[in-house]
Amino acid sequence: MQRYANPTRFMSLSGAVLPWAIGATAILFATGLYLALVTAPADYQQGETVRIMFIHVPAAWTALFVYTVMAGASAVAMIWRHPLADVAAKSAAPIGACFTFLALATGSLWGKPMWGTWWVWDARLTSVLVLFLLYLGYIAIWQTIEDPHRAARIAAIVALVGFVNVPIIKFSVEWWNSLHQPASVLRMDGPAIHSSILVPLLVMAVAYSALFLVLHLIAMRSEILRRRVRTLQLARLEA
Amino acid sequence: MNQLRALIGRDLVLAYRLGGGAGTAIGFFLVVVTLMPLGLGPDSALLSRIAPGAIWIALLLAVLLSIDRMFLADYEDGSLELMLLGPVSLELVVICKTLAHWLTTGLPLALAAPAFGILLNISPDAIAPLVLSTLIGSPALSFMGAIGAAVTLGVRRGGLLLSLLILPLYVPVLIFGVSAASGLGAGPDIATPSLLVLAALSLATLVLCPLAAAAAIRSHYV
Numbered sequence: 001m002q003r004y005a006n007p008t009r010f011m012s013l014s015g016a017v018l019p020w021a022i023g024a025t026a027i028l029f030a031t032g033l034y035l036a037l038v039t040a041p042a043d044y045q046q047g048e049t050v051r052i053m054f055i056h057v058p059a060a061w062t063a064l065f066v067y068t069v070m071a072g073a074s075a076v077a078m079i080w081r082h083p084l085a086d087v088a089a090k091s092a093a094p095i096g097a098c099f100t101f102l103a104l105a106t107g108s109l110w111g112k113p114m115w116g117t118w119w120v121w122d123a124r125l126t127s128v129l130v131l132f133l134l135y136l137g138y139i140a141i142w143q144t145i146e147d148p149h150r151a152a153r154i155a156a157i158v159a160l161v162g163f164v165n166v167p168i169i170k171f172s173v174e175w176w177n178s179l180h181q182p183a184s185v186l187r188m189d190g191p192a193i194h195s196s197i198l199v200p201l202l203v204m205a206v207a208y209s210a211l212f213l214v215l216h217l218i219a220m221r222s223e224i225l226r227r228r229v230r231t232l233q234l235a236r237l238e239a
Numbered sequence: 240m241n242q243l244r245a246l247i248g249r250d251l252v253l254a255y256r257l258g259g260g261a262g263t264a265i266g267f268f269l270v271v272v273t274l275m276p277l278g279l280g281p282d283s284a285l286l287s288r289i290a291p292g293a294i295w296i297a298l299l300l301a302v303l304l305s306i307d308r309m310f311l312a313d314y315e316d317g318s319l320e321l322m323l324l325g326p327v328s329l330e331l332v333v334i335c336k337t338l339a340h341w342l343t344t345g346l347p348l349a350l351a352a353p354a355f356g357i358l359l360n361i362s363p364d365a366i367a368p369l370v371l372s373t374l375i376g377s378p379a380l381s382f383m384g385a386i387g388a389a390v391t392l393g394v395r396r397g398g399l400l401l402s403l404l405i406l407p408l409y410v411p412v413l414i415f416g417v418s419a420a421s422g423l424g425a426g427p428d429i430a431t432p433s434l435l436v437l438a439a440l441s442l443a444t445l446v447l448c449p450l451a452a453a454a455a456i457r458s459h460y461v
Binding site for chain 2 (some may be wrong): 126161223
């Protein structure tokens, strides 16, 4: 891992990987959307609106996954002080916030025909909303603290504190109130979903992860370039 | 031990002499409780139903508004740097300052809660659970707030950032606090699961939050 933590090596490596990753994302999305919107059967109760699920569920999964990536990168940054880990954590946050927003918005659009309301104060919805707030707080840290090194340290602490708290928040809210359906894919006795729906769902999940990879690589590359420009500007001012 | 006592005593004296002590916090609490019926209407049945939640939210806001001063004055006049270099580890300093904050904010508010509960027409047998839950839960608010205070040191408009960072973390405390305060009256057994979880939250934050807060303070001096 240490070898690839060098920003220059990362730039050349990611530059080589990126076109392939973009291609794979496009293919995955084409397949996933075709399976989800055309071949998957409509629900006997929900009708065609069930197809919102293929956009909604992977977005929520990816939102949680991105927070995990962010917290992992923050831990690496705290322990080994790799600048690249700071870059990874910082550039993951806005993407994660977007996925979280997508999950909230599509959930709301799905809730209107199904539950008859745009929003309810239910456990899942509330904990995802809190996740969104955690993302916003993390982004705000980077924006308000001017010194990038200090901001990196502080932001890493904030991300890790949030990571410890996310499960606690999730369980506490579930105790509080729930209307959302319980977990139905990752269960001890196998998934409770028919394969005609499960397969497109999983393809979409892989597609979302690939999309995150692409966006994350692009964001990391531009963040590295932004830092180089900053260093050059500072060097010119000092000269 | 003497050093720790000196640290707590210093903060208590400062809070007392600078008018930031228990009186101000209780005054703020009173204002929030007064605004509650004005905003929601004076219906007694409604008020007595929402009283535990209203008091918990008032407590949360009072903690939030006072927490940003926890390290700020010491950071600005350099005392914090001396404490960092001193014989007491920074984690313990954080614990002392947080305890001092709790003694001047959380504790007086928890003790005053019955009086405000009566203003909101709370039922008499809900008073003991309310006091217990605020007493046991408020240390967790102070300890989590310490992280926010440490993180936003020296940040312009840190107060807004502080709320954005800390309020999401308060969700579990609020949920278990309100459920411990209102879901009771369930007989003689006062130690309901919610109250126990609340105690667990306070103890866990006592251990974990000073570590994070001290790490955040150190990163301001690198």
